[in-house]
Amino acid sequence: MSDVVEKAPPFAFLHGQAVIEKPEDLYIPPDALEIILETFEGPLDLLLYLIKRHKLDILELPILSITQQYVAYVELMTELRLELAGEYLVMAALLAQIKSRMLLPVHEELEEEEDPRAELVRRLQEYEQYKSAAENLDQLPRLERDILVARALVDESEVPVAETPEIALKELMLALADVMARAKTFEHHQITTESLSTRERMSQILHYLSENDGQCPFTKLFKIEEGRSGVVVTFIAMLELIKEQLINCLQVTPSSQIYLSLQLQE
């Protein structure tokens, strides 16, 4: 094939020099934070985000710059030790491959060949379609949240007691055996000292927030003296807290200060 591929093999980006500036101790690029907080639903989601952020149309798919940014974010996610699905790396390889094909001079005889981006563009469009379908679904009025069912009762004294299902003790044992058989697949969740310190940090953040009227600027929670690993632990603790809906993350405008606040209790 071409020597372009040899010069820039796809994974060189991941272990080679950084494409964007890596976060220096306390510094995490604001929009990197923003997008990581959004937690991507996969490589297509991340690509869509990058395209939208540059106010581009999917059909324009600027493969060179998008590839660079994609790889940079994948690297950042690795750096922050966010669980990275293998699909992200497959996509990085695919992008590099498309890029190398784009760089080839267009030969006369290749005229008939499809644009190397076509398949990816098609997938992006399809994913975007269902992504917004999911958003629409979330907007539909639904039980528990928007709709309350109206019920009336019957006078208990006159209604035969509803039959209740019968079960045997043996069934209970079998059910437990089923759970345990399935539980085997979860065995890779190992106890690590790291997750312990993350949970400890989570408590510290909650404590700090409650002592400070329930909110504070994002940067306040990092301690310079803890260095890089301290920053990572704090950051992951924040992500966990947001995921568990214990705190909120607010940013009024794209480049303004980010605030964290305690989730208001009912």
Next chain:
Amino acid sequence: MCVMRRVSDEQLIELIEAAIFVSETPLSKKRLRETVLKEVAASGMRVDEAIRSISEHYQTRGVQLVEVGSGYRFQACKRLTPWLSNLWQEKAPKYSRATLETLALIAYRQPITRGEIEQVRGVSVSSNIMKSLQEREWIKVVGFKEVPGKPALYATTNQFLDYFSLSGLNMLPELPEQHEVKIEQMLSDPSVRESSE
């Protein structure tokens, strides 16, 4: 053989109204006939007419008759929900994007295999999501695809429609349109290509 009872229109309305109110799940006309109206002489037309009359009566009340996937139920008028929700302390569950996207794909593309869902989303779908959706009874296996491995085909259920207050799948919001422009045309336009850096 049981003797069918004749009832007046008013009695029929009373009975159907009460039945819908006391039923634990939405009540279909079929179930209505098989249970409450088992011994009542009432044509399908009279039942329809009674339901229409009930629906009309509640137009001006605090609760309304609606038809959802598995039948009829009464529910509070939507505009009252903000006040009424004070009766509950728990917050309604939120669903993750992964769950919603999986559910959307099953709703719009059913019957669909897990592999096909993963193909569109570009990531693997966790077993937890599929299991939770099945335990909520929003989706179920409706068959197996005739390809190697015979993967299960999933579809949505009536309970899914009930939860989202839809009377049928055709009431789902329309799927957003894909760009009409021919991808090939756009892409083969040399001006779109970037210059190498």
Next chain:
Amino acid sequence: MCVMRRVSDEQLIELIEAAIFVSETPLSKKRLRETVLKEVAASGMRVDEAIRSISEHYQTRGVQLVEVGSGYRFQACKRLTPWLSNLWQEKAPKYSRATLETLALIAYRQPITRGEIEQVRGVSVSSNIMKSLQEREWIKVVGFKEVPGKPALYATTNQFLDYFSLSGLNMLPELPEQHEVKIEQMLSDPSVRESSE
């Protein structure tokens, strides 16, 4: 301080009617004031008047407003009960696998939180399952765990033992040892998340 909303008599009637219909337990005037009418300007006399008007309206319908010990509720007219009871005479459903697994975990690992059950099962446990086991009086809340969120701790009841003819929990069939070790391991995993209910 919140601003009290003024509502018309019709709106008040709508709101109170819907509140009584959607409430899971009979609704007292006190609870009505503290929840649904929290931000509504309405004197006790107006509330009484609204309730009287609702009660009157339903005199001729299939359901009626009744006052019981703990408040107001709607119930089907007594004379309709013989027909309506047909709704409950269908065959008893079977418990789902999810319900059995949840019950088994509570029986063997009590006291246990819902989050811990979810941790071992690897999937979320629906509120319905917990509710149906509680309604059957097989499980009950025995306390709250001293961790963030203070999740409820569940245990089995005497009714549970009675049903299975067990004289005590120690009469439950013994668990294979490796299973016991594994459950312990999973529960001591610090990444156990207590889901808020």
